[in-house]
């Protein structure tokens with residue numbers, strides 16, 4: 001019997017990012033590559049950790065204030081979610097705002113189909129129009145929702161993964177996608193005591209470490225790599241100047257390896273920067289939104305002010321004084 005060989009075609013963008021990132025003067029690999037199947041599972045496990053407060057806090061805020069959001073936006077909107085909702089948060093919003101349609105946007109068709117199916121049981125009569133696209137650029141929304149008012153939804157403080165200038169680009173693209181007069185519900189993580197932040201991104205159970213190190217396993221598996229994964233360790237630091245948590249992979253010894261026939265040498269102590277998670281103060285988040293043409297309508301935060309949900313409105317073009 002012939003052996004069945006499954007040849008997985010490596011993603012050329014992954015290869016390009018990894019090869020360029022490893023060779024860069026300050027080695028760094030874009031955070032989005034952390035989220036393969038295994039990475040997404042590990043992130044899911046992170047959200048269950050006692051130390052990882054964002055998911056729990058944001059979900060509780062949505063539960064507490066979805067009625068307030070609905071009172072401000074009204075019903076009959078087309079809810080447009082950036083990054084398809086595989087989470088528990090989407091149903092909370094949909095239940096409250098009674099939308100006329102739901103449009104999940106995601107770059108992964110698999111995730112889109114899964115989340116569409118997951119919603120049909122609870123919302124059997126809600127029209128769902130998935131869009132497979134990169135939401136970093138303006139997107140043409142489906143014709144079926146053309147006449148409906150739009151409510152964007154971007155939970156999870158995913159905006160924090162981007163450096164502010166890219167975050168503004170994204171918020172502008174969202175405004176262009178949704179159109180004049182549209183609204184946006186966005187979750188943003190707040191600045192808080194460093195011990196709390198560090199525990200959330202370097203948990204004692206080591207799940208975040210496994211999540212970060214999974215990137216090296218993924219490189220080895222998909223890009224013909226031989227990185228000695230045990231020669232690297234997860235590190236999370238608070239960069240106060242940049243107001244962000246950074247995840248790095250630190251070489252604990254000299255490590256030489258090959259990826260896609262290219263040789264790399266990391267001296268002990270050299271690091272690969274793998275993710276940023278920016279934290280915003282009350283005024284910071286407003287400035288970020290305003291810089292992209294979004295005015296803040298309302299904001300809700302928890303007792304500890306660890307997380308905030310903001311309702312923003314696309315500002316009409318107007319003459320500035």
Ligand code: AVJ
Pocket residue numbers: 046054156157158160161200201208275276277
């Ligand atoms: C999914 C990007 C919001 O930054 O908190 C969690 C990712 N990384 N632990 C975050 C993450 C390490 C998470 N986001």
